[in-house]
Amino acid sequence: MQTLPKTDKQGLLDLIGDKKTILFFSADWCPDCRFIKPVMPQIETENAEYTFLAVDRDENLDLCVELDVFGIPSFMAFENGVETGRFVNKDRKTKVEVEKFINSLVVA
Template sequence: MEQLAKMDLTDLKKKIEKGKYILFFSADWCPDCSFIKPAMPEIEAEYKDYNFLAVDRDENIDLAADLGVMGIPSFVAFNNGEEIGRFVNKDRKTKKQVEEFIDSLN
């Protein structure tokens, strides 16, 4: 999974303007983020239509705020730059819940 560099909303919109993206917001200190991280390679392999970007919420706090992401781990999906769905809250997420979220996008 590509680690998103520190950027603002304008730069992010340029990066994701073509294609399908899922942004995975997390932080190193977050135990619920550590819970889902081991499942992410499998999820990525299962959903090859999407480009997955890891976003360090603390490093990109302004971007997270602009996107309304405060709780982590969280996921925000885009298609050609337009938001198509979000799974945003502070609760622990299972692999099955993340897969159900992605399935709901189609």
């Protein structure tokens, strides 16, 4: 999974363009992020139609504020530069919950 460099919302939108993208917001110090991180490669492989980007919450705090992402781990999906879904809260996420979120996404 590629890591998103420090950016703002416009920089993010420019980077992802029209690709189907899922952002994975986390931080190294977050125990719930460390819980889901080991299964992320499998989730990424099973959803190859998406580009996955890891977003370090501490590195991109301003971006998180712009996107209203205040809990981690969290996920946001974009297609054609438009948000198509979010799974954003401070609760621990399981592989099944993340898969359910991805399967629920609507095409923009």
